[in-house]
Every structure is written in C-alpha cells, then in structure tokens.
Amino acid sequence: MANNSGNTVARSFLQVASTEEVAPSLRVVQIEGLVILKIIKHCKEFSPALVTGQLLGLDVGSVLEVTNCFPFPIREEDEEIEADGANYQLEMMRCLREVNVDNNTVGWYQSTLLGSFQTVELIETFMNYQENIRRCVCIIYDPSRSNQGVLALKALKLSDAFMELYRSNNFTGEKLRERNLSWVDIFEEIPIKVSNSALISAFMTELEADSPITQCDYDRLQLSTNPFMERNVEFLIECMDELSMEQQKFQFYYRNLSRQQAQQQAWLQKRRSENMARKAAGEDPLPEEDPSNPIFKPIPEPSRLDSFLITNQIANFCNQINGVSGQSFNRLYLMKALQDS
Amino acid sequence: MAASEHTVLQFTPTQSSTSLSAKVHPLVIFNICDCYVRRPDQAERVIGTLLGSVLPDGTVDIRNSYAVPHNESSDQVALDIDYHHNMLLSLQKVNPKEVIVGWYSTGLGVTGGSALIHEFYSREVPNPIHLTVDTGFRNGEGTIKAYVSVNLSLGDRQLAAQFQEIPVDLRMVEAERVGFDILKTPMVDKIPSDLEGMEASMQRLLALIDDVYKYVDDVVEGHVASDSSIGRFISETVASLPKLSPSAFDKLVNDSLQDHLLLLYLSSITRTQLSLAEKLNTAAQIL
Numbered sequence: 001m002a003n004n005s006g007n008t009v010a011r012s013f014l015q016v017a018s019t020e021e022v023a024p025s026l027r028v029v030q031i032e033g034l035v036i037l038k039i040i041k042h043c044k045e046f047s048p049a050l051v052t053g054q055l056l057g058l059d060v061g062s063v064l065e066v067t068n069c070f071p072f073p074i075r076e077e078d079e080e081i082e083a084d085g086a087n088y089q090l091e092m093m094r095c096l097r098e099v100n101v102d103n104n105t106v107g108w109y110q111s112t113l114l115g116s117f118q119t120v121e122l123i124e125t126f127m128n129y130q131e132n133i134r135r136c137v138c139i140i141y142d143p144s145r146s147n148q149g150v151l152a153l154k155a156l157k158l159s160d161a162f163m164e165l166y167r168s169n170n171f172t173g174e175k176l177r178e179r180n181l182s183w184v185d186i187f188e189e190i191p192i193k194v195s196n197s198a199l200i201s202a203f204m205t206e207l208e209a210d211s212p213i214t215q216c217d218y219d220r221l222q223l224s225t226n227p228f229m230e231r232n233v234e235f236l237i238e239c240m241d242e243l244s245m246e247q248q249k250f251q252f253y254y255r256n257l258s259r260q261q262a263q264q265q266a267w268l269q270k271r272r273s274e275n276m277a278r279k280a281a282g283e284d285p286l287p288e289e290d291p292s293n294p295i296f297k298p299i300p301e302p303s304r305l306d307s308f309l310i311t312n313q314i315a316n317f318c319n320q321i322n323g324v325s326g327q328s329f330n331r332l333y334l335m336k337a338l339q340d341s
Numbered sequence: 342m343a344a345s346e347h348t349v350l351q352f353t354p355t356q357s358s359t360s361l362s363a364k365v366h367p368l369v370i371f372n373i374c375d376c377y378v379r380r381p382d383q384a385e386r387v388i389g390t391l392l393g394s395v396l397p398d399g400t401v402d403i404r405n406s407y408a409v410p411h412n413e414s415s416d417q418v419a420l421d422i423d424y425h426h427n428m429l430l431s432l433q434k435v436n437p438k439e440v441i442v443g444w445y446s447t448g449l450g451v452t453g454g455s456a457l458i459h460e461f462y463s464r465e466v467p468n469p470i471h472l473t474v475d476t477g478f479r480n481g482e483g484t485i486k487a488y489v490s491v492n493l494s495l496g497d498r499q500l501a502a503q504f505q506e507i508p509v510d511l512r513m514v515e516a517e518r519v520g521f522d523i524l525k526t527p528m529v530d531k532i533p534s535d536l537e538g539m540e541a542s543m544q545r546l547l548a549l550i551d552d553v554y555k556y557v558d559d560v561v562e563g564h565v566a567s568d569s570s571i572g573r574f575i576s577e578t579v580a581s582l583p584k585l586s587p588s589a590f591d592k593l594v595n596d597s598l599q600d601h602l603l604l605l606y607l608s609s610i611t612r613t614q615l616s617l618a619e620k621l622n623t624a625a626q627i628l
Binding site for chain 1: 366367368370371372374375376377378379380381404405407408410421424427428431434435436476543546590594597598601602604605607608609611612615618
C-alpha cells in the first residue's frame with residue numbers, strides 16, 4: 001500500500017513538474033490613482049523634455065497591478081553617471097520597501113511629445129526588461145494632449161510574435177509574410193483600469209469642489225486647437241519624408257537585386273555556351289555556379305523595422321488628428337447652437 | 342530622541358501673526374493615504390516629510406511627500422533619520438527644486454510627540470509646516486489642517502511651543518484635470534475616450550445653462566429674490582459672447598469646419614497610402 005501510494009505521489013509530482021505553467025495572457029493593466037497623479041506630475045514638470053520612471057506593482061494572473069512608481073533623474077550622457085543611475089534605482093527600491101510598498105518592477109513609464117514614441121530605443125528597452133521580468137508594460141503619457149482635456153495614458157507591450165522576430169533579428173519580407181505580421185502587430189495596447197483605495201475615494205469625494213464644472217471641462221471646451229494641430233501635421237510631414245526615404249531604399253535594393261539577377265543570368269548563359277563548346281571539344285564542362293564571382297554575392301535586404309516603426313508613428317498621428325478634429329467639430333457646432341439661441 | 346517636557350497648547354487663532362498659508366496638491370493626499378494604508382501593523386499613525394517650495398508671496402506650496410519609518414511609544418518617538426536623508430537625496434536628484442517644507446502625520450490633533458518631531462524638522466527648515474490628515478474621519482469628515490509652531494517664551498525662558506493653525510488651500514486642479522470620476526470610485530473600468538469626455542462636458546455645460554435659465558425665470562416671476570451681483574455676472578457672461586453679425590459668424594464657423602475636414606481627409610489619405618505601401622513592401626516577390 002505504501003509503495004503504491006509512494007508511486008502515485010511520485011508520478012503526480014513528475015507530471016506536475018513536467019507540465020509547464022501556461023501563463024495567462026495579459027489582458028488588463030490596473031493602475032492606482034496615485035500612480036496616475038505621480039506620472040502626470042513628473043511628466044508635466046519637465047515637459048517638453050522627455051522623462052522616464054519605473055513602475056512597481058504586482059503581477060496577478062491576467063491583470064498587471066501597478067501600485068506605485070518613482071521617477072528617474074534626467075540621465076546625462078556620461079559614463080560615470082550610469083553607475084549612479086543604477087545606485088539611485090537600488091536606493092529608491094530599498095527605501096520604498098521599508099514603507100511596505102510593493103518592491104516588484106513591472107515596467108516603466110515615459111512621457112512623449114505628441115505621440116512620437118515608437119522608436120528603436122523603446123523596443124530595445126522592452127527587450128532588456130523582458131529578459132528579467134516575465135511581463136512588463138510600458139505606460140506612455142502625453143502631456144501636450146492632456147492639455148486638451150483628454151487623459152492621454154496608454155499601456156503598451158510588444159506582441160509575442162514580434163519579440164521572437166526581433167530576437168532573431170531578421171526582418172526580411174518573407175519572414176514577415178510567413179508570420180503574417182504587419183506594422184499594427186508590433187505594439188499591443190492593453191486596456192487600463194483605475195483602482196483607488198477606499199480611504200482615498202472617501203477623501204476625494206469630500207474634497208471634490210462643489211461647482212458643477214471642473215478645470216477639465218475648461219480644457220475640453222477650448223476652441224483653439226490650432227497650435228496642437230499644426231505641430232501634429234508638422235510631425236506627420238517629417239515622418240512622411242522619412243518613410244519616403246525608406247521606400248527609396250527598398251526601391252534601390254530591388255533595382256540592385258534585379259540587376260544582379262540579370263547579370264547572373266547573363267553569366268550563366270555564357271557558361272552554358274562555353275560548356276556546349278567544351279562538350280563539342282570533348283572537355284569536362286565547367287561548373288555552372290561560381291561562388292567566388294562577386295555577382296553571386298547575395299545583397300542583404302534592408303531591415304523593415306524602421307519603416308514599420310515610422311508607419312506606426314504616422315498612424316498614431318493620423319489617429320490623433322482624427323480625434324482632435326472630432327472634438328473640434330463638436331465644439332464648433334456647440335458654438336453655433338449657442339450663438340443662434 | 343528622548344522625551345522632554347514641552348507642553349503643547351493648541352487653539353485656533355483669531356488673527357494669525359504670520360500671514361502664512363499652505364497650498365496642498367492632491368498628490369500629497371494620495372501619498373499620505375497610501376502610506377497610511379500600507380503602514381506596519383503596530384503603528385497607529387504615519388509620519389513623513391513634506392516637500393515643496395515657498396512661493397514668492399509667502400505661501401508654502403506642498404507638492405510631494407514621502408513616509409518615514411518611525412517608532413512610537415507612549416512618551417518616546419524615534420524617527421529613522423538616515424532613511425529620511427536618503428530619500429531626500431534620491432528625490433532631489435530628480436527634482437532639485439523641491440525642498441523640505443515640513444512634515445505630516447495622520448490622526449486628528451497635535452499630540453505631545455509631535456512637538457519633538459517638529460523640533461527635529463525645525464532644525465532642517467526654518468519654519469516647518471505640520472500637516473495633520475485625519476484618516477480616521479473622527480469628526481465625521483476628513484479634516485486636513487496645517488500648523489506652524491510659535492515659541493512662547495517668558496523673558497529668556499522658553500515655555501512652550503504653540504501650534505497655530507494656518508489656512509490650507511487644497512488645490513485640486515490636477516485632480517480635476519484627471520477627472521474626479523476616475524479618482525473617486527474604487528474601480529473604474531476604463532479611461533473615458535475623447536468623445537465620451539466631450540459628451541460629459543457638454544452635458545455639464547447644458548445643465549449649467551439650464552440652471553441659469555431657471556434662475557432668471559424665477560427672478561422675473563418673483564419667486565426668488567433677485568441678487569444684483571448674480572445679475573451682473575449673468576449680464577457679463579452674455580456680453581462676453583463676441584458680437585458678430587450672423588453672416589460673419591457663419592463664415593468663421595464654416596472656415597474652421599472646412600479646415601478640420603481637410604485635415605481629416607489628409608489623414609485618411611495618409612492611412613490609405615500606408616496600407617498600400619505596406620502591401621507593396623511585403624508582398625514583393627523576388628523572382
């Protein structure tokens with residue numbers, strides 16, 4: 001009996017050890033109001049400079065809870081300050097742990113200017129974080145859009161398919177077609193939920209001003225969106241320029257490729273005719289391939305990563321323009337109604 | 342820190358000798374509540390440092406705070422000074438403009454131990470502000486009070502430290518920007534999008550206009566006594582609408598509409614172009 005039970009225990013243990021846990025995919029990011037306020041304060045104080053900070057929290061099932069955060073000092077481009085930065089981080093985490101704050105890094109936040117955050121550095125930072133933490137998220141806050149009365153907070157993470165592709169560092173067209181990966185698949189946006197402790201909600205309920213209209217309404221109902229739109233369109237134009245440069249690179253590559261193929265064909269023909277002549281003369285045919293010939297060297301295909309990122313940015317700008325235009329329409333019609341009445 | 346014999350008097354001033362007042366940002370309150378919720382089990386209250394700056398007109402702007410671990414028994418208070426300095430150094434690396442302006446503690450009223458802590462803080466800053474945040478809601482509401490310490494002395498001998506209350510201005514501007522709905526409820530399912538927020542604002546505006554209409558109607562019919570100051574406000578508001586002829590106004594509105602439509606058109610074209618370019622790029626077959 002004991003043996004049997006011993007065997008069953010051993011087997012089930014082995015089973016458990018062999019089946020890997022399948023981590024549920026991240027579906028929601030739950031942020032505390034405290035974190036939102038901190039992020040807003042930090043980003044606004046230093047705008048238009050771009051700042052970053054670290055997010056702390058807990059990873060629970062399919063929800064990533066962010067319970068606290070701390071800002072990073074503006075990093076100079078100096079080597080010695082790198083060590084300082086790491087020290088700062090350790091120090092902050094240690095101090096926060098003494099007051100019982102969750103000591104677990106779950107990601108980082110950064111501020112952005114008009115939504116132009118899709119850069120290669122972002123992806124690299126993601127990969128760095130992903131090595132240590134299983135699930136990390138990046139929160140992007142846009143202070144310039146928040147002046148319009150919208151809380152421009154987004155939670156992003158890299159999609160898994162893209163991460164694998166990035167690790168293999170291979171962005172040719174074929175690979176992308178295989179995986180069916182397009183530029184929308186690079187970043188995944190995760191919905192955000194906001195939670196507050198009961199104490200804070202009690203305080204806020206009490207401290208809420210009695211007036212029915214708040215500052216955020218003032219911001220939203222402002223009629224002048226021109227400066228914002230102008231900058232948006234400026235950025236859009238710059239990105240289009242960059243995109244057309246990337247397109248030209250591709251064109252150049254394809255032209256080179258077809259030229260090289262034409263050369264290969266011509267060389268092959270020559271070889272074949274030589275071989276025919278040789279056969280007629282009774283000698284051994286020469287090989288039909290000659291790897292040492294420079295025209296056979298494969299031309300590297302340019303990486304599409306940049307064009308994808310630029311495309312992402314452009315899409316973002318377009319979205320923003322759409323959003324702001326929608327709002328402006330509302331405002332204009334409102335004005336019209338007011339004036340008429 | 343050892344116990345000493347300071348008696349603490351506390352009364353609300355009829356006229357304050359210093360014209361000091363404090364402005365508290367909502368982040369500070371959030372921080373304090375969060376630290377209170379996370380305090381170690383045996384501590385009854387939380388003590389921490391307040392950071393901020395002193396504005397040119399003398400008011401103290403409190404912008405940030407952090408908790409400091411402390412040990413408290415019936416007559417002794419011990420504060421972890423190293424922690425306090427370390428946090429200060431770290432936070433100042435990020436924002437060197439924020440300096441210590443005082444300290445806070447949760448719980449209503451000022452106790453004996455507070456005088457000692459206040460003395461400690463007054464060694465760091467010339468005139469520290471002591472903020473109490475009543476997390477126990479003892480008066481039926483959460484009271485936030487700020488105090489400054491004034492030394493009562495008789496001749497050369499120092500008798501006591503009096504905590505005088507100073508007015509506190511709770512600037513909730515940032516909280517309003519984020520939206521009280523998000524910060525008030527324990528759980529919000531998603532952040533409202535642009536259009537939903539727009540809708541909410543317009544509804545509020547509409548409600549306000551309705552209120553004003555009702556008020557004016559009531560006054561005209563004699564239900565409500567007329568208040569000339571309100572009347573003046575209303576007439577100012579109505580007069581602030583720019584006086585344009587209807588045709589000029591229409592032209593303005595239409596021009597703006599056309600501009601926005603143009604931008605929308607441009608952005609849709611761009612998106613079409615993007616999807617086209619992407620198809621071409623990845624679908625190109627190498628023969």
